[in-house]
Amino acid sequence: MRRGFWPLAGWLYLGLLAVFSLLPMAWMLITSVKTQFAAIQFPPEWIPSHPTLDAYAELLSPGREIGRVFLRYLLNSLWVSTATTVLGVIVAVPAAYAFSRFRFPGRNLLFYGVLLRNMFPAVVFLMPLFIMMRFLGLVNTQLSLILTYLTFGLPLSIWLLKGFFDNIPIQLEQAARIDGASRFKAFLLVVMPLSSPGIIATAIYSFIQAWNEYVYALTFLNDDAKLTLPVGLQHFFTEYATNWPGLMAASFIMSVPVVAMFLVLQKYFVRALTDGAVKS
Amino acid sequence: MVRHRADYLYVAPAVLVMVLVIAYPVWFTFYLSMFSTPPNLALEDKIFVGLDNYARILGADSVHEASLNTLVWTVASTALAFVLGFGAALALNRPFRGRGLLRGILLVPYVISAVAAAYVWRWLLHSDLGVLSALAMATGLRSQPFNFLDNTDTVLASLIMVNVWKEFPFVMIMMLAGLQTVPDQLLRAAQVDGAGPWQRFWHITVPHLGNVSLVTVLLLLAANFNGFTIPWVMTGGGPAGASEIWITQIYQLAFGRIRFGLASAYSVILFAVMMTMGYFYVRALVGRDRAS
Numbered sequence: 186m187r188r189g190f191w192p193l194a195g196w197l198y199l200g201l202l203a204v205f206s207l208l209p210m211a212w213m214l215i216t217s218v219k220t221q222f223a224a225i226q227f228p229p230e231w232i233p234s235h236p237t238l239d240a241y242a243e244l245l246s247p248g249r250e251i252g253r254v255f256l257r258y259l260l261n262s263l264w265v266s267t268a269t270t271v272l273g274v275i276v277a278v279p280a281a282y283a284f285s286r287f288r289f290p291g292r293n294l295l296f297y298g299v300l301l302r303n304m305f306p307a308v309v310f311l312m313p314l315f316i317m318m319r320f321l322g323l324v325n326t327q328l329s330l331i332l333t334y335l336t337f338g339l340p341l342s343i344w345l346l347k348g349f350f351d352n353i354p355i356q357l358e359q360a361a362r363i364d365g366a367s368r369f370k371a372f373l374l375v376v377m378p379l380s381s382p383g384i385i386a387t388a389i390y391s392f393i394q395a396w397n398e399y400v401y402a403l404t405f406l407n408d409d410a411k412l413t414l415p416v417g418l419q420h421f422f423t424e425y426a427t428n429w430p431g432l433m434a435a436s437f438i439m440s441v442p443v444v445a446m447f448l449v450l451q452k453y454f455v456r457a458l459t460d461g462a463v464k465s
Numbered sequence: 466m467v468r469h470r471a472d473y474l475y476v477a478p479a480v481l482v483m484v485l486v487i488a489y490p491v492w493f494t495f496y497l498s499m500f501s502t503p504p505n506l507a508l509e510d511k512i513f514v515g516l517d518n519y520a521r522i523l524g525a526d527s528v529h530e531a532s533l534n535t536l537v538w539t540v541a542s543t544a545l546a547f548v549l550g551f552g553a554a555l556a557l558n559r560p561f562r563g564r565g566l567l568r569g570i571l572l573v574p575y576v577i578s579a580v581a582a583a584y585v586w587r588w589l590l591h592s593d594l595g596v597l598s599a600l601a602m603a604t605g606l607r608s609q610p611f612n613f614l615d616n617t618d619t620v621l622a623s624l625i626m627v628n629v630w631k632e633f634p635f636v637m638i639m640m641l642a643g644l645q646t647v648p649d650q651l652l653r654a655a656q657v658d659g660a661g662p663w664q665r666f667w668h669i670t671v672p673h674l675g676n677v678s679l680v681t682v683l684l685l686l687a688a689n690f691n692g693f694t695i696p697w698v699m700t701g702g703g704p705a706g707a708s709e710i711w712i713t714q715i716y717q718l719a720f721g722r723i724r725f726g727l728a729s730a731y732s733v734i735l736f737a738v739m740m741t742m743g744y745f746y747v748r749a750l751v752g753r754d755r756a757s
Contacts, residue, residue: 191662195556202553203570205630209585210573212596216588227610228599276478283475306691306739308712309732312497312725313490316508336487397578399694404720415580429588436581447576448569455638 210440217241217434224429240434251420251428255435257410258417262439265327265413266395269334273342273391274384276335281346282372286355307337307400315404329405330413334395341394342387349383350376386453393443414439494736498729506723518730527706528714528731534621535710538628538692543685545629547678550636557637558644568641575634583698586627590614614700617707624696624708628689636681643677644670679749686742690735711735 216224218236246252283289314333315324323329353376361371377384399415406412414435421432447454498518500511522528557568574582589596590613598610613623647670655665693712696702702709702717715735719728 192559195559198552199556199567199571202549203567206571206574206634209582209589209630210577212589213581213585225594227594228602229594229596279475280478287475289473306712306735308691308693308716309494309735310487310490311716312719312729312732313493316493316506316725317490319506336485393576397580399578399580399698400716415578418580418584432584433588436584440577440581443578444573444576447572451569451572455642
């Protein structure tokens with residue numbers, strides 16, 4: 186069945202869907218290379234007649250007001266996401282290893298508990314966490330975000346990593362142990378190196394999650410200088426006008442690294458994310 | 466296998482952190498839901514009110530109005546994302562040149578930050594300057610710009626469209642993985658026996674996708690029920706509450722009006738609905754494990 190109705194319909198469908206998928210990104214890019222004056226023309230210029238990188242230059246120049254603020258948010262986001270990722274890997278790797286290798290009472294219950302976390306609404310956790318953070322003196326600190334992202338990212342990190350560990354034959358470890366290595370040493374010297382692509386993919390996944398997170402950052406931080414990028418974007422709205430080219434350029438800078446990282450590693454994510462759901 | 470006490474050490478850090486940040490907040494929300502809290506959040510001044518908060522939430526007109534929106538938002542987003550994503554998976558489930566690239570393009574909405582997506586869609590749907598209006602006018606469908614988000618009749622549908630745009634790729638990758646478990650030999654054997662594409666689809670492909678569909682739909686229902694960023698950034702529940710859903714109301718009650726007690730009771734009600742869904746979710750997963 187090389188030709189015929191179905192393949193053609195499939196192509197048409199995928200084509201329309203691709204346009205739908207890319208339209209927002211495309212318009213983001215087009216608006217970001219316009220001047221404010223050109224951006225608010227209607228009907229709009231489909232292809233900018235005088236493309237300019239002014240919006241980007243402004244965002245990236247520390248001397249300008251808007252650049253100073255944007256670069257600060259960018260650094261804040263980088264710091265929060267990196268710290269979350271590093272701590273997350275340190276905690277999730279041993280746990281995922283245990284879930285993959287050991288049989289202990291409560292193992293299943295615990296694991297479904299881990300998955301159940303997906304069901305709980307973030308907004309509902311906000312109040313108790315806010316009070317807890319206030320009690321700990323952490324409101325309006327980036328540490329509160331790092332701790333929150335860390336814990337909420339753990340279930341999925343453990344789930345992803347367990348999938349990678351499951352694919353490493355246990356015989357390799359057993360061989361190392363027969364040769365006299367302790368369990369920990371076998372883990373460190375045999376399992377870790379073999380699963381490094383999985384660990385990297387998981388790390389990048391948690392980085393992306395932290396980078397994109399909005400609702401906790403919106404609630405826990407109120408000091409302007411401490412905001413992360415997703416919340417900081419609101420600065421492009423003022424009472425009088427919206428700086429659409431600036432907002433779109435900032436959104437573009439925020440989105441591009443994440444989309445690029447995901448696409449490069451999509452093979453790993455897609456496999457890891459779907460493994461559990463289709464194994465039968 | 467011999468059990469070692471040390472085995473627990475590997476899991477302990479993760480469990481400890483999760484108990485602290487998941488179990489405690491759940492308990493605290495229940496507790497707080499029975500109190501009236503002062504607006505300065507000085508919790509030592511809270512007043513015990515029993516089930517009063519629940520009665521007030523369940524009796525509020527604004528909550529009733531948001532309930533219908535929540536139902537429409539959750540069910541319509543899930544159904545449309547599922548249909549769109551499943552279609553994409555079916556169309557992608559054959560070898561052709563550029564398949565990887567196309568899959569990558571279709572994954573972009575899923576990866577992009579929800580806030581950036583919400584802003585760019587606000588711009589696309591802008592009442593005076595929006596691209597969608599301009600497209601409709603350029604193709605002669607309309608003579609005036611169309612007001613998507615400031616119109617009580619279209620605002621919820623617009624938000625659902627954006628949400629579907631964000632979520633269909635998730636369905637696509639889940640169903641694509643599911644489709645790869647459908648045995649090729651079976652499909653070919655059926656073809657040899659004279660089964661047409663529709664028959665092969667209904668009698669072989671669909672029955673193989675039961676589990677993965679169930680898991681995907683339940684995950685989507687949960688995600689949509691809890692969906693916050695898109696409605697909050699795009700409309701904040703407006704205009705006139707036309708896009709208000711439970712989650713945005715809870716947030717407004719808690720952090721707009723600082724009524725933690727009332728918002729906690731609202732959250733517990735939401736919990737109850739969630740847990741009912743969660744029960745089916747776990748049962749579906751456990752059932753799948755037993756079958757394997």
